[in-house]
Amino acid sequence: MVNTEAIIKRIQVIVAHYGLSTSSFADSIQVQRSSMSHLLSGRNKPxxxxxxxxxxxxxxxxxxxxLKGEGSFPRNKNTTEPQEPLSKTQKSQTSIKSAKPPTLFENVEDEPKIKASIKTSKENSNKVLCKVILLYNDGSFQEYRP
Structure with missing residues (x-):
């Protein structure tokens, strides 16, 4: 079982080591300041x-x-964690990440085709507007007739 009070004390050691206030520490790890306050007061667990x-x-x-108070803080530079060989999935993910990212708009043609199709639809249209309906996200609508 993890001792919450001991973890809170070690978090306070980290904050003091870096010379930060609790709010700046919370900002640096991107958590809400209130959650940091609740954690240090013992209201919440980490x-x-x-x-x-x-x-x-x-x-x-x-x-x-x-978590357990084992080891040292700050971590010794001489201490290295054992590295396991990459599995096949990790190797394939690494090669995928190193591949060139696709260009989003490499095969997109310019606007002239769109403008031409708009012109032809306007020229060929003998239709007359009879009503416009506006739909709102609350389920209501309005209807307009010319």
Missing amino acids: SLDFVTKVIHTYPEVDLYWL
């Missing part, structure tokens, strides 16, 4: 999202240190 934001924003914070 969520997985909160912990991952701390770990990603401050890479010197060791996950095991934050």
Whole structure:
């Protein structure tokens, strides 16, 4: 079981280490200031999202240190995490990411065709407007007749 009070104390150590106020720390990890206040007061427990934001924003914070108090803070530079070889899916995802992104508008022709089709529809039209209906998102509508 995770000791919430101990995690809160370690979060306070992180805030003090970087010389931040609690509100600036909350801003830096992109959480609401009120959620940081509720967490430090003991009203709320730290969520997985909160912990991952701390770990990603401050890479010197060791996950095991934050959650269980094991290890050290800041993380030793000599400590390296074992790297596992890439699986086939990770290799294919890496090659997909490195591929050239497609250009969105490479095969789109310019406006002249559109303008020409608008002109022809106006020229060939012998239709007369009989009514206009405006539909609103609340389900109401208005009808206009010329």
